[in-house]
Amino acid sequence: MKLRRLTALLLIALLIAAGGCAGGGDGGDTAGRVRLLVFGAPEELDAYRTLVGAYTGAHPDRQVQLVEASDRKDLVARLATSIAGGEPPELFLMNYRFYGQFAVKDVLEPLDERIAASGTIDPADYYPVAMDAFTWRGRQLCLPQNVSSLAVYYNRTLFEKHGVPLPQPGWTWNDLLTTATALTRDAQGGVIRGTESEGAAQRPAVHGLGIEPSIIRLAPFVWSNGGDIVDDPARPTRLTLDHPAAREALKNLVDLRLAYGVVPTDEEVEAEDDESRFANGRLAMLLSSRRSTTTFRSITGFEWDVAPLPVYRRPIGILHSDAYCMTRGGENKEAAWKFLEYAVSAEGQRIIAATGRTVPSHIEVSNSPAFLGPAQPPRSARVFLDAIPAVRALPTISTWPEIEDVTSGILENALYRGDRLDDVIRQLDEQTRPLFARGEHPR
Structure with missing residues (x-):
């Protein structure tokens, strides 16, 4: 009897010890x-x-x-x-x-x-x-x-100072461009039109718009224009920026710098990123997600607010x-x-x-x-909140981070260096196809 009791006690002790060890591994x-x-x-x-x-x-x-x-x-x-x-x-x-x-x-x-x-x-x-x-x-x-979704942060004080109408729901890409042009100003407050600032003795003191040249900034405008960025959102094999709707949205994005000069140059962005430039009052509008709010709540020099994305054919946003x-x-x-x-x-x-x-x-x-x-x-x-019903998610294939990294460099060159649009689209396709082919899908 004593032997059986001792055996039972030892077994219980072992089970307790095993349970204690398992607690670290399985989360007890x-x-x-x-x-x-x-x-x-x-x-x-x-x-x-x-x-x-x-x-x-x-x-x-x-x-x-x-x-x-x-x-x-x-x-x-x-x-x-x-x-x-x-x-x-x-x-x-x-x-x-x-x-x-x-x-x-x-x-x-x-x-x-x-x-x-x-x-x-x-x-x-x-x-x-x-x-x-x-x-x-x-x-x-x-x-x-x-x-979150992408939104337009804007310097409300600057808009009111120059008598520029505030962004309204349903405003268009052309409205955004007109507004950014009206708010690109020299140190004396004068409007700087087009790319004449490149030859001017003084660059704009305030730029009308800040936008990151990336696929996540381009995508909602391609969608809004009736296009898509990939051939199959569930199982993508290639980018489709060669399609007319996507090509138009890409050209309009590149033209912000090359044709109109409303966004800072690459040298200016290197010296002061867009978020800092906005917080310092030198950027009238910035496209960003909700995460910028924590930084901008420290602003004391002016009043700021957010507006919905401009629309091509229909309102649509990108999920963050x-x-x-x-x-x-x-x-x-x-x-x-x-x-x-x-x-x-x-x-x-x-x-x-x-x-x-x-x-x-x-x-x-x-x-x-x-x-x-x-x-x-x-x-x-x-x-x-109003944007949520129309937000779309980007593909979540395993190689998407690599795709973003590759496209970022190409799009930066397009915006700041002025690479030919056909060459940009070709490079985007050639350099991302192998990444799509290697990726695995969530469905």
Whole structure:
């Protein structure tokens, strides 16, 4: 009897020990440390510190360490290196355009079962376009914190000073061009028309518009003009910028610098990026997503607001959405899930929305004072919500980050150097086709 009892006690002890070891691997410890990898401007990082502080303040026994990358490329490199080394962070925050390179390697933890068991997360509470963007082959791999779109930030004080009409819903590309031309001014406040500024003794003191020469800035205008940027959004094999609607939108983008001189030169952008130029009052309008709001809320010298994108044939926008993703190899999955669940819950999204960083993916929170409250700019925050029904997502194939990097350099040369349009389109096609061929798809 004594031997049987001793054997039973030893078996129980072994089971308890095994359970304790498993807790580190499968996430049984809700009080363990969670590492969250993010990047952003200082104001954006402050927003995430606020969220983490609120969470750990409510749960003093839980630790969340914010791991801050310098930029998107640094984040991707750190994540890839840590996964390869067997010590990845439990969580990371990433745009839907970039997570496919990790989804295809099966290093992300599917969240479907945790969502189904959650008393906090109901998928019906979130904008479908954002949830769908993080669905890979039938599995929900990440949960979105935001559902932003591209908007036009504008210096309202500058518009009023020069008597230029404010942007209105339904304004066209030609309206944007006319407005940018009217606001491109010399140091004395005089209008500088066309590219005459190139030969002038003094460059414009204020440029009418700032726009990044990239595929993510071009895409919504191609769509609005009735075209597409790829041959098949679900399983793309090539860019289709050679089609008339896409070609027209690309030409109009390039002409902003070459024909009209309303955007800064590449040398000027190198010296002062568009976001800084806008904050310093030297840029009348800037196309950007919601993430610029945190930076611009520090502006004290003028009043600013946001307007919808100009329209070609129909209103359409481009999805900007980031989500929390959990790594398969993270040490403490249960603790990671508890923070993730909090971050995307109504409570967590109210906290981060109040900082200005996000357009909440949680439908109720997006329509609450946490986002729409008039206490801080932009006063026209509803512009972001009005755009949601018409936003489209870019392809999320595994090689999309490489496609963006390649197209960025070519489009920069087109805008700033004046490369021939036919050559630009040919280079874009030739250099991206192999990347499309190598990519894997989420469907």
